[in-house]
Amino acid sequence: xxxxxxxxxxxxxxxxxxxxxxxxxxxxxxxxxxxxxxxxxxxxxxxxxxxxxxxxxxxxxxxxxxxxxxxxxxxxxxxxxxxxxxxxxxxxxxxxxxxxxxxxxxxxxxxxxxxxxxxxxxxxxxxxxxxxxxxxxxxxxxxxxxxxxxxxxxxxxxxxxxxxxxxxxxxxxxxxxxxxxxxxxxxxxxxxxxxxxxxxxxxxxxxxxxxxxxxxxxxxxxxxxxxxxxxxxxxxxxxxxxxxxxxxxxxxxxxxxxxxxxxxxxxxxxxxxxxxxxxxxxxxxxxxxxxxxxxxxxxxxxxxxxxxxxxxxxxxxxxxxx
Numbered sequence: 588x589x590x591x592x593x594x595x596x597x598x599x600x601x602x603x604x605x606x607x608x609x610x611x612x613x614x615x616x617x618x619x620x621x622x623x624x625x626x627x628x629x630x631x632x633x634x635x636x637x638x639x640x641x642x643x644x645x646x647x648x649x650x651x652x653x654x655x656x657x658x659x660x661x662x663x664x665x666x667x668x669x670x671x672x673x674x675x676x677x678x679x680x681x682x683x684x685x686x687x688x689x690x691x692x693x694x695x696x697x698x699x700x701x702x703x704x705x706x707x708x709x710x711x712x713x714x715x716x717x718x719x720x721x722x723x724x725x726x727x728x729x730x731x732x733x734x735x736x737x738x739x740x741x742x743x744x745x746x747x748x749x750x751x752x753x754x755x756x757x758x759x760x761x762x763x764x765x766x767x768x769x770x771x772x773x774x775x776x777x778x779x780x781x782x783x784x785x786x787x788x789x790x791x792x793x794x795x796x797x798x799x800x801x802x803x804x805x806x807x808x809x810x811x812x813x814x815x816x817x818x819x820x821x822x823x824x825x826x827x828x829x830x831x832x833x834x835x836x837x838x839x840x841x842x843x844x845x846x847x848x849x850x851x852x853x854x855x856x857x858x859x860x861x862x863x864x865x866x867x868x869x870x871x872x873x874x875x876x877x878x879x880x881x882x883x884x885x886x887x888x889x890x891x892x893x894x895x896x897x898x899x900x901x902x903x904x905x906x907x908x909x
Contacts, residue, residue, distance in 0.1 A: 588686060588687075588690055588894060589890075589893050589894070589897070591729055591730070591733050592733070593893070594690055594691070594693075594694040594697075594890070595694050595697050595698060595701070595730075595733070595734075597691070597694065597886075597889050597890055597893060598691060598694035598695045598697065598698050598886065599698050599859060600889065601635075601691075601695075601883070601885050601886045601889045602695065602698060602831065602854070602855045602856035602859060603856045603859055603860060604635055604636075604856070604885065605831065605832050605854065605856045605883065605885060606854050606855075606856025606857045606859070606860055607856070607860070609636060610635070610636055611633065611634060611635050611636060611885050612633070612634040612636070613631070613632065613633040613634065613832075613835075613883060613884050613885050614632065615834060615835045615838035615839070616629040616630070616631055616835065616838075616839075616881075616884075617629065617630040617631075617632075618630075621653075623653050623654075623655045624654070624655060625652075625654045625655070626651070626652060626653045626654070626655065627651070627652045628649070628650070628651045628652075629648075629649075629650050629651075630647060630648075630649055631647060631648040631649075631650065631882075631883070631884030631887065632646070632647040632884055633645075633646060633647065633883065633884035633885035633887070633888045634673075634885075635885060635888065635889065640673070640674075641673075641674075643673035644670070644673065644888050644889060644892050645670070645671040645672070645673045645676070645888070646668060646669055646670040646671055646884075646887070646888035646891060646892075647668070647669050647884060647888070648666055648667070648668050648669075648684050648687075648688070648884050648887040648888070649666060649667045649668075649669070649684070650664065650665070650666035650667075650684060650688065651664070651665050651666065652664050653665075654787060662685065662722075663721075663787070664685060664688065664722065665684075665685060666683075666684025666685055666687070666688055666887075667681060667682065667683070667684050668680075668681070668682040668683075668684040668687055668887050668888065668890075668891040669681055669682075670682070670888065670891055670892060670895060677909070679895070680891065680895040680904075682891050682894060682895065684887060684891075685722075687887050687890045687891055687894070688882070688887065689722050689723060689725070689726040690726055690890065691882075691886040691887060691889075691890045692723060692726065692811055692880070692882055692886075693723065693726035693727045693729075693730045694730065694886075695831060695855070695880050695882075695886065696727060696730060696783060696809045696811060696878075696880070697730040697731075697733060697734045698855065698859075699807075699809050699829070699855055699878040699880070700730075700731070700734050700735065700781055700807065700809060701734040702855070702858060702859065703807050703827070703829075703858075703876045703878065704734075704735065704780065704781050704807045705780050705781075705805040705806070705807060707780055712736060712737050712738060712739055712764050712765075713735050713736065713738045713739070713780040713781060714738065714739045714741065714778060714779045714780050714781070715731055715735065715738045715739065715740050715741070715779060715780070715781045715782075715783065716741045716743070716769075716775040716776045716779035716781070716782045716783070717731075717740055717741070717742050717743070717753070717775070717783050717785065718743050718744075718772050718775060718776070718782070718783065718784045718785060718786055718816060719743075719744060719783075719784065719785035719786040719787070719812065720742060720743075720744035720746070720749040720750045720752065720753035721744075721749070721785065721787070723785035723811055723812075724742070724744070724753050724785050725753060725756060727783055727785065728740075728753070728756055728757050728760050728763065729760055729762075731763065731781075731783075732760050732761065732762030732763050733762065735781070737762060737763070737764040738763065738764055738781070739764045739765040739766070740754075740757050740763055740764070740765070740766045740767075741766075741767055741768075741769045741774075741775040741776075741779065742754045742757065742766065742767070742768050742769065742775065743768070743769045743770075743771065743772045743774070743775040745786075747768065750768045750769075751768055754766050754767065754768050772796075772797070772816070773797075773801050776797065776801045776802065777801070778803055779802075779803060779806060780803065780805070780806060780807065781806070781807050781808075781809065782797075782802065782806055782807070782808045782809070783809045783811065784797070784808070784809070784810045784811065784812050784815065784816040784817060785811050785812055786812045786815045786816055787812070787815070794814060794815055794816075795814050795815075795816070795817065795818040795819060795846075795847075796816060796818065797816045797817050797818055797821065798818045798820055798821065799818075799820055799821055799824055799875075802821065802875060803875075804874070804875060805874060805875060806875055806876075807875075807876045807877075807878070808821065808825075808875070808876065808877045808878065809878045809880070810877065810878065810879045810880075811880060811882075813839070813844050813845070813879070813881065814844060814845050814846070814848065814879075817877065817879070818847075819845070819846060819847030819848045819849075820847075821875075821877055822845075822847075822848045822849055822877050822879070823847070823848075823849050824875070825874070825875050825876060825877040826874025826875055826876060827852070827853065827874070827875075827876045827877070828848075828849065828851050828852060828853075828876075828877045828879075829851060829852075829853050829854060829855055829858065829876070829877070829878045829879070830851040830854055830855075830878075830879050830880065830881070831854060831855055831856075831879075831880035831881060831882070831883055832854060832881070832883050833851055833854055835881050835883060836851055836879065836881060837850070839881060845879075851879075855878065855880070
């Protein structure tokens with residue numbers, strides 16, 4: 588895995604490629620739903636078109652989510668990333684997609700937070716609410732330390748023991764300030780400058796419970812769990828509503844994942860290309876921002892390429908005969 592700052596650069600370059608005409612090609616996630624409750628398997632092909640065709644990237648992530656794995660002691664999410672030679676199509680690498688998924692998602696959050704988080708007045712430390720203490724919660728902790736100045740972190744998870752474990756990890760992470768476990772999600776979010784929602788997708792009766800009433804007026808909300816927590820009213824009232832890739836968001840809304848959400852006026856890559864820092868939205872500086880990033884196969888391919896190149900340099904992995 589590349590170092591943290593390199594991961595942030597890879598995430599930013601992916602977002603820019605998504606927003607550049609002709610810079611990439613990827614369809615919305617192709618999904619099937621096996622018998623297990625709440626399960627899914629997604630195919631996520633992607634093509635990065637570089638200025639030099641020899642630097643193009645081609646590949647796909649094949650990812651499965653089975654919440655029913657938890658009682659079996661198995662990970663809920665498993666994935667493979669396959670890379671192909673852009674000139675011949677021959678496969679060049681097969682990688683474990685689990686760590687890639689965790690780190691590329693957290694890195695995109697880091698780009699969004701660095702770009703759009705409010706700046707507390709009077710030198711106060713920012714307060715971050717982190718909802719969800721699973722793989723994504725763990726991946727976000729070092730990112731928060733890197734892009735914010737000694738943030739105070741409030742952790743909530745439906746399973747208190749998992750929240751306690753994540754809180755201990757946060758306390759041991761350089762650059763993180765005060766850490767505490769909140770008794771409820773709303774308690775964690777109350778007054779927070781940045782809210783990261785990284786909960787499980789598999790509790791439909793609890794969807795869209797976070798209303799505007801939960802949030803500080805200038806909060807930046809980064810949702811990596813689709814609309815599991817964030818209510819549509821937050822997107823409708825936000826001074827800025829941003830997604831990672833517009834086509835994928837609209838396809839998922841059509842499939843019922845984002846009931847009531849408006850069309851996104853901008854993507855993260857478009858904001859980066861426009862050179863915008865903290866936007867004022869509809870003329871209200873310091874207003875509320877919602878960033879919803881669904882995860883795109885292009886990020887997995889970009890990260891996978893960096894990992895495969897480094898592995899080749901170090902002589903790691905197994906080279907198979909053709």
